[in-house]
Amino acid sequence: MNRADRSAGDADYTAIGDRYSYYRRPEPVIEAAIRDALAGASTLLNVGAGAGSYEPRDLDVTAVEPSAAMRAQRPPHLAEAIDADAEHLPFADNRFDAALASFTIHQWKDLAAGLRELRRVTIGPIAILTCDPTVLQRFWLFDYAPEVIEVEAARYPQLSTVSSLLGGITTIEKIDIPLTCSDGFSEAYYGRPEVLLDPGARRANSAWSFVADSVQTRFERELRADLESGAWDARYGNFRTRPMFDGALRLIVGTE
Numbered sequence: 001m002n003r004a005d006r007s008a009g010d011a012d013y014t015a016i017g018d019r020y021s022y023y024r025r026p027e028p029v030i031e032a033a034i035r036d037a038l039a040g041a042s043t044l045l046n047v048g049a050g051a052g053s054y055e056p057r058d059l060d061v062t063a064v065e066p067s068a069a070m071r072a073q074r075p076p077h078l079a080e081a082i083d084a085d086a087e088h089l090p091f092a093d094n095r096f097d098a099a100l101a102s103f104t105i106h107q108w109k110d111l112a113a114g115l116r117e118l119r120r121v122t123i124g125p126i127a128i129l130t131c132d133p134t135v136l137q138r139f140w141l142f143d144y145a146p147e148v149i150e151v152e153a154a155r156y157p158q159l160s161t162v163s164s165l166l167g168g169i170t171t172i173e174k175i176d177i178p179l180t181c182s183d184g185f186s187e188a189y190y191g192r193p194e195v196l197l198d199p200g201a202r203r204a205n206s207a208w209s210f211v212a213d214s215v216q217t218r219f220e221r222e223l224r225a226d227l228e229s230g231a232w233d234a235r236y237g238n239f240r241t242r243p244m245f246d247g248a249l250r251l252i253v254g255t256e
Helices: 028-037 111-121 133-138 146-155 159-166 193-197 199-203 206-210 213-229 231-240
Strands: 043-047 060-064 098-102 126-131 169-174 249-255
Touching (some): 028 126, 028 249, 111 126, 111 159, 133 146, 146 206, 146 213, 159 169, 159 249, 199 206
Parallel strands (some): 043 060
Antiparallel strands (some): 126 249
16 A cells, blocks of 8 residues: 555555544543553653544653654644654653553554564553454444454454563553543444444544445445434444443553
8 A cells, every 4th residue: 555654554544544633532531541551650652643632731742653644633732743653763762751552553564563662762651552352343333344343353463462562560451432432433433323424434443444445335325224214223222322332442551
């Protein structure tokens, strides 16, 4: 895939990232879990920083983002991101108190090298927001677009692999997803299926960029028909009032 802006990993954010920051806004529940993991830090490295959704404003943050399309969406109050890859961080050893990588490790070209670099430049905790690929099929989307779930499951590394590569002491926290989740990854819409009929909402989830147009066309047709007929609600309507969803979202925290 040709990437004019050197987008990291396998997704072309030049094509899909134009309104990413509109659909992918920080979710307070996730933000609180990340802040707890970073407690005590003063300096933070955010790798694969994107538009900066989960960068704490009260820390000295250095952001790294290889995609020009994503760097351009960072709001003015955040520091300009450095154009670099996780696998080759341009910093001295032990430069930062803590590090953050949110929804990015599945896009790195070399996971082991990226995690080694994070550990090399970080003294304290490394917080990695990711998904457990073994439970993605719980989400109703699997019944409408199994190709998307299969792509996503193949891209996300196993949690045990990430923990092993981080080394030291690691913990894995399950983060339940709120019904009104403002960070629009696919599971965020577990009780709001209509949103996924919006092509922009789907583009903000990179897995959709790896499936054929025919998959998207079929998904829209079948989901729209089931919503209009009531078939979706007959099968999944309880999700509309379920305050939290026990999905695939996980926070891995590694300390030495």
